[in-house]
Amino acid sequence: MPNAHSYSRLGPEWNVGARADNAAMELSRLTALVTGGAAGIGAGIAERLAAEGMHVVIADLDDRQGPITAERVGGSFLRTDLANRADVHAAVDAAGPVGVLVNNAGGIEEPCFPAADPAKWEQTLDLNLRAVMLATQLVLAPMRERGGGAIINIASTAGLGTASHVSPEYAVAKAGVVRFTACLAPLRDTMAVRANCICPGLVDTPASRRSRSRMTPAELAGLPPVMSPADIAAAAMEFLADDTLAGRIMLCRQGGEPPRLLPVTDGQELAGQGGLDHAAEGDQPLLPAGRPDELERGGQAGRTAGDGQG
Numbered sequence: 065m066p067n068a069h070s071y072s073r074l075g076p077e078w079n080v081g082a083r084a085d086n087a088a089m090e091l092s093r094l095t096a097l098v099t100g101g102a103a104g105i106g107a108g109i110a111e112r113l114a115a116e117g118m119h120v121v122i123a124d125l126d127d128r129q130g131p132i133t134a135e136r137v138g139g140s141f142l143r144t145d146l147a148n149r150a151d152v153h154a155a156v157d158a159a160g161p162v163g164v165l166v167n168n169a170g171g172i173e174e175p176c177f178p179a180a181d182p183a184k185w186e187q188t189l190d191l192n193l194r195a196v197m198l199a200t201q202l203v204l205a206p207m208r209e210r211g212g213g214a215i216i217n218i219a220s221t222a223g224l225g226t227a228s229h230v231s232p233e234y235a236v237a238k239a240g241v242v243r244f245t246a247c248l249a250p251l252r253d254t255m256a257v258r259a260n261c262i263c264p265g266l267v268d269t270p271a272s273r274r275s276r277s278r279m280t281p282a283e284l285a286g287l288p289p290v291m292s293p294a295d296i297a298a299a300a301m302e303f304l305a306d307d308t309l310a311g312r313i314m315l316c317r318q319g320g321e322p323p324r325l326l327p328v329t330d331g332q333e334l335a336g337q338g339g340l341d342h343a344a345e346g347d348q349p350l351l352p353a354g355r356p357d358e359l360e361r362g363g364q365a366g367r368t369a370g371d372g373q374g
């Protein structure tokens with residue numbers, strides 16, 4: 065059972081996650097809206113936030129597993145298709161005042177670009193990027209009115225680097241989520257809302273289990289150690305406990321490896337210095353080139369065996 069953090073009360077209502085030794089505020093005062101929280105990473109985050117005392121609202125397409133997970137965490141369930149704008153509006157409205165928004169729902173569906181019809185790959189963009197932006201926009205003003213809030217976006221290592229990916233639309237969307245989050249860093253000062261992003265590698269979830277079930281033994285042997293949804297939830301808690309990290313991106317690459325913050329760089333620096341491996345903040349090169357691994361070239365729903373190898 066994780067330890068509960070204490071949170072200071074700095075704004076009119078709260079300043080989510082500003083750790084303090086006094087004026088403690090329990091997280092139980094907050095509602096957390098977790099998209100895609102019925103299963104996988106979202107369920108792991110929902111469990112952790114509930115254990116921290118939050119009221120968790122799960123917005124998910126799966127109206128069989130969603131209510132089960134919601135009941136398990138003592139929260140509530142909203143049947144929501146995040147790829148549908150009206151549903152996103154309805155979920156945010158129905159959740160009530162949201163203190164913590166976790167934009168987690170996402171994944172790949174085959175066929176992928178360029179075989180996919182535009183409507184198909186646009187849906188992947190809708191789910192993995194536009195829903196993140198829309199839900200964020202919808203909670204911002206209410207969060208500000210209540211004194212602040214926190215947004216955690218779940219992107220992917222697929223959104224980092226310059227390697228190819230089996231689903232360009234997924235990789236583009238996740239890259240968009242990374243940049244979107246970083247661009248929102250100033251909201252901490254203007255709206256008391258901090259946005260953060262986690263880029264997981266391979267996590268043990270229903271989606272990745274489906275993918276791995278289609279792999280050959282050799283492919284499986286080449287995979288990095290998987291992480292658990294609880295590992296990603298722990299990374300989310302790091303962000304919730306420290307508002308000096310607003311706008312930062314955390315890389316959770318593989319089991320057994322500590323998560324790390326990505327350096328803050330811009331395109332000018334990259335051009336001038338030759339790459340992220342020269343970034344000032346002492347981070348490592350993000351993605352070993354050509355490695356068929358936790359960039360989850362295969363870590364998502366719909367992957368066929370052999371996708372994205374090499």
Ligand SMILES: NC(=O)c1ccc[n+]([C@@H]2O[C@H](COP(=O)([O-])OP(=O)(O)OC[C@H]3O[C@@H](n4cnc5c(N)ncnc54)[C@H](O)[C@@H]3O)[C@@H](O)[C@H]2O)c1
Pocket residue numbers: 099100101102103104105106123124125126144145146147168169170171172191218219220221263264265266267268269270271272360363364365
């Ligand atoms: N599992 C991994 O290895 C991995 C790695 C990197 C990033 N991610 C990202 O983490 C997030 C969660 O992935 P996961 O592996 O837990 O996936 P999962 O498929 O196991 O679970 C995803 C949950 O989201 C829900 N969902 C899917 N489409 C939805 C929609 N249109 N509207 C509402 N809910 C929807 C599903 O019903 C399910 O409950 C995704 O954004 C994924 O891209 C996963």
